[in-house]
Amino acid sequence: xxxxxxxxxxxxxxxxxxxxxxxxxxxxxxxxxxxxxxxxxxxxxxxxxxxxxxxxxxxxxxxxxxxxxxxxxxxxxxxxxxxxxxxxxxxxxxxxxxxxxxxxxxxxxxxxxxxxxxxxxxxxxxxxxxxxxxxxxxxxxxxxxxx
Numbered sequence: 001x002x003x004x005x006x007x008x009x010x011x012x013x014x015x016x017x018x019x020x021x022x023x024x025x026x027x028x029x030x031x032x033x034x035x036x037x038x039x040x041x042x043x044x045x046x047x048x049x050x051x052x053x054x055x056x057x058x059x060x061x062x063x064x065x066x067x068x069x070x071x072x073x074x075x076x077x078x079x080x081x082x083x084x085x086x087x088x089x090x091x092x093x094x095x096x097x098x099x100x101x102x103x104x105x106x107x108x109x110x111x112x113x114x115x116x117x118x119x120x121x122x123x124x125x126x127x128x129x130x131x132x133x134x135x136x137x138x139x140x141x142x143x144x145x146x147x
Contacts, residue, residue: 023047028071036073037065077107077119089118092138098122098130109133117141 025045029052033040040056040063051066051074066074082103085093093099101122109117120132129146 032071075111088138
């Protein structure tokens with residue numbers, strides 16, 4: 001009986017912990033999103049540590065958009081097929097030290113300062129993952145680890 005009670009308490013605690021991590025989306029954020037993307041469909045919000053992210057569909061294409069808690073747009077990302085990368089970006093990846101890694105996902109990113117970049121999510125042997133960020137000219141700007 002002790003074990004059942006302990007398991008029940010742990011399950012309830014995990015449920016409350018999971019719910020506590022999701023912040024309510026401020027009205028300023030949803031209003032800013034609706035103004036920027038009035039035709040967005042299938043919108044799903046997530047709360048990140050420093051921003052809110054909307055995942056949505058626009059004309060059948062998958063996007064994400066990031067907003068501060070005050071509703072300031074930060075960036076948007078459009079998913080693209082890895083085989084549809086611009087030639088310069090594909091060449092940049094082929095010249096990088098990650099050429100033997102598999103491109104799992106790719107996205108075109110537009111930031112608030114009007115800069116654009118390409119984000120590649122790459123994997124090696126299914127256990128190592130990285131985000132690679134390239135300029136439109138194919139220059140590797142940075143890489144970040146993922147868990």
